[in-house]
Each structure stands twice: as structure tokens, then as C-alpha cells.
Amino acid sequence: MNWGKSIVLAFVLFALLMMYFLFKTIISGSEKVPDNYYEKGNAFQNVLDEEKGVEKFKTKLFYEAKSRAVFAMFDSIQPDSGSMTLQWPPDASKQLITRLSQRENTDHVKTFFAIPVSGPKGSWLVQLRFYKAGKAYYLKQKVWVE
Secondary structure, eight states: OOHHHHHHHHHHHHHHHHHHHHHHHHHHOOOSSOTTHHHHHHHHHHHHHHHHHGGGGTEEEEEETTTTEEEEEESSOOOSEEEEEEEOTTOGGGOEEEEOOBOOOSSSSSEEEEEEOOSOSEEEEEEEEEEETTEEEEEEEEEEEO
């Protein structure tokens, strides 16, 4: 076989390979953009706005080993309502959700909310969503439970 036939054969094989990839792409039917992309984009933007708004309140999430609970501490405000979700990433069935209920505190300056941990040791994801004056705020943080 001379070099001219080899080049033509290489071009034909390349064209067949490209046709194969094109055919596989067309029949796969995977949509890159979902039908409700606008609603999902707005929902994600709302979460980003809620996360940005919580920065002004000096809210802290921490774990206390003595009481085996995760606490949310509010320095400057007292939220109207909210919920706290505790997720253990390896097992979704160990998700704990609680509505915020005020814990008795002595200094009346800081407001505490607690969720008891009844799961394994390790890294837990805490998601805190609370409302103040009709506006939603969202905080997400990992805590280490011992």
C-alpha cells in the first residue's frame, strides 16, 4: 500500500469515528439544560441571598460534647422561627430535623437553639434556616461530633 492510499484510509477512518460519536450523541437524548432551569436558577439565587444576609447577624454553629448536641448561637438577634437540619453525609437515613426552640439562657444577650445528636461520631453537615421579620436566612456549616 502506498502513502496516498494510507492517507485516504486515515481520513475515512477518522470520518467514520466522528460519525460514530455524532450518532451516539444524538441517540443518547441527554438534556444539558432542564426544562425548568429558570425556576431552579431562581431557587439557587434565593439560597445565595439568604446565605449572604446571615453574615450580618454573627451566627455561630458549634458542637458541645458534654451535652452531645449541636447549638446555634445568635449574638445580635432573636429569630422568629426556623429549623435546623443535621445530616450525616455517608447515610441519609441519619438526618435529624428540628424546629428551633429557645433554650433557657442566663445572659439574655445571646439566644441559643440546640439539636441533640444521636448518631455516630464524625463530620456532620448542619443547615440552619431561620426567619426574622418575614425574611429568610440560611447558614450551612460542617461540625465535628465526638
